[in-house]
Each structure stands twice: as C-alpha cells, then as structure tokens.
Amino acid sequence: MSQGWLAAFPEDEAADAATRAPHVWSVALATDETNASSHALLSADERERASRFQLPLHRARFVAARAYLRRLLAIYLGGVDPATIVLRVGDHGKPAIAAPATSLRFNLSHAGDHLLVALSHGAELGVDVERLDRPLDLPALAARVMTQAEHAEWTALPRDDQHAAFIRCWVRKEACLKATGEGIAGGLNRWNVGCGVQARDGPYRRFADGIALWDAPPLVGAAAALAVSGGGLAPRWMRWMR
Numbered sequence: 001m002s003q004g005w006l007a008a009f010p011e012d013e014a015a016d017a018a019t020r021a022p023h024v025w026s027v028a029l030a031t032d033e034t035n036a037s038s039h040a041l042l043s044a045d046e047r048e049r050a051s052r053f054q055l056p057l058h059r060a061r062f063v064a065a066r067a068y069l070r071r072l073l074a075i076y077l078g079g080v081d082p083a084t085i086v087l088r089v090g091d092h093g094k095p096a097i098a099a100p101a102t103s104l105r106f107n108l109s110h111a112g113d114h115l116l117v118a119l120s121h122g123a124e125l126g127v128d129v130e131r132l133d134r135p136l137d138l139p140a141l142a143a144r145v146m147t148q149a150e151h152a153e154w155t156a157l158p159r160d161d162q163h164a165a166f167i168r169c170w171v172r173k174e175a176c177l178k179a180t181g182e183g184i185a186g187g188l189n190r191w192n193v194g195c196g197v198q199a200r201d202g203p204y205r206r207f208a209d210g211i212a213l214w215d216a217p218p219l220v221g222a223a224a225a226l227a228v229s230g231g232g233l234a235p236r237w238m239r240w241m242r
C-alpha cells in the first residue's frame with residue numbers, strides 16, 4: 001500500500017481522475033440514515049430488497065449503502081441524477097451500470113458500518129472488507145479455503161495473530177473473485193494470496209492473468225483489499241467526509 005486514506009472529496013476531479021487510477025471510497029454508515037432522501041434514490045428493486053431485511057439496523061445500512069453508491073456513481077458519471085442510474089446484475093451477482101452508457105466500472109463491499117466503493121474507468125475491480133472481530137470457526141475454515149502454501153504460512157503464526165491473518169487472506173481472495181465477477185463460487189483456494197502483512201509499497205501481488213491485488217490502508221476494526229484487472233496505477237484511497 002502506498003498511502004493512507006485521504007480525507008478529501010475532490011468532486012471536481014473525480015470523473016477525470018478515475019480514468020488514470022482506481023478510486024476507493026470508505027464510508028462510515030450511520031444507522032440513522034434510512035431517511036426519505038436516501039430511500040428516494042433507490043430503484044424499485046433496491047427498495048424491495050430493503051424491505052426484506054428483518055432487522056431495522058440491517059435495512060438502514062443497506063439503504064444507506066445503496067444511496068452512497070448511487071451518489072458516488074452520479075459524481076463519476078459527470079453529475080447525473082443518482083436515482084436515474086440503472087444497475088444490472090451479472091450471472092454471478094456482480095452489479096454493473098446498464099444506463100447511462102459508460103466505461104465506468106465499480107464494486108462495493110460492506111461489513112458492519114464500513115462501506116467501500118471502488119471505481120475505475122475501463123478496469124474491472126473487486127473490493128472486499130471484513131470486520132476483524134467477526135467470529136470464525138478458524139482451523140476448519142482455514143483448512144477449507146487456504147492454499148497449501150497459505151495454510152503452512154498461517155499455522156506457523158502465533159495463535160494470537162491467526163485471526164487477523166485469516167481475515168487479511170480472506171479479503172484478498174474475495175477481492176480477486178469479485179474482480180473476475182465469479183464470486184465465491186469461483187473457488188477461494190484458486191487464489192494464492194498469502195496471509196502476511198505487506199512489507200513494501202506497490203501492489204501486494206500481481207497475478208499472471210493481469211489482476212493486481214492491493215491491501216487497503218488500515219481501517220478501524222476491519223481489513224480490506226482491492227483487486228484490479230489490468231494492473232495499472234496505484235489506487236487512491238479516500239474517506240467520504242460528511
């Protein structure tokens with residue numbers, strides 16, 4: 001990773017800048033955000049999905065996440081009305097922009113009150129965030145999803161470090177699978193992403209099929225990664241300031 005999160009909102013340069021480097025926005029979802037203005041930005045499909053959440057907190061986060069996603073897309077699409085953006089879903093669930101016609105690609109991930117939205121003109125991307133305190137059945141899960149090399153690296157770690165190391169490994173794998181659009185069905189142990197802490201600047205790893213993998217700068221209580229097809233420039237990591 002090459003920089004921390006920037007506390008900035010360069011709206012005027014956003015549409016242009018994402019043609020050069022992917023942008024990743026980190027948004028803290030407040031739970032009081034299921035207000036009328038956020039709800040009004042959602043499509044009929046999204047409202048229907050929102051209505052299916054049993055817990056008000058989960059519903060509120062979904063509505064807020066979709067509203068932020070639409071606000072961000074609208075900026076990068078040059079100031080269109082966020083409510084008019086038409087999203088479609090690919091075979092394995094990856095969302096994309098159906099209208100207006102655009103080269104803009106995006107992906108999103110949410111965990112607790114963390115929302116990450118990644119955007120790029122032209123390059124497919126995948127982003128994943130997970131909470132570090134997520135309870136996991138660790139030895140069994142690690143044996144199932146890690147490659148042999150990752151598993152050997154992981155079991156050699158002190159027990160106190162294993163939980164965070166597993167989450168680091170997991171978000172890297174999910175980011176790759178979300179960049180290709182396969183999702184978890186693509187096979188978590190197909191990607192050998194390691195579980196160590198990144199020790200240098202630049203992408204954490206580059207794969208033969210052209211995907212570059214980046215660890216996100218530190219987040220409070222969570223870990224995240226970004227995968228970008230075609231490699232390219234270092235991402236810009238930005239915090240949405242209310």
Ligand SMILES: CC(C)(COP(=O)(O)OP(=O)(O)OC[C@H]1O[C@@H](n2cnc3c(N)ncnc32)[C@H](O)[C@@H]1OP(=O)(O)O)[C@@H](O)C(=O)NCCC(=O)NCCS
Nearest residue numbers: 092093094095108109110128129130170178181182183184
């Ligand atoms: C859907 C999936 C791609 C990621 O799920 P997840 O990590 O639970 O959730 P995230 O918040 O990171 O991502 C969800 C978003 O990914 C997007 N997405 C869904 N399918 C996708 C795909 N095939 N490719 C790329 N993006 C996809 C959607 O936009 C979705 O957002 P939405 O719910 O607002 O529509 C899938 O791989 C999955 O179910 N993973 C299992 C997660 C799990 O078990 N984690 C526990 C171990 S720590």
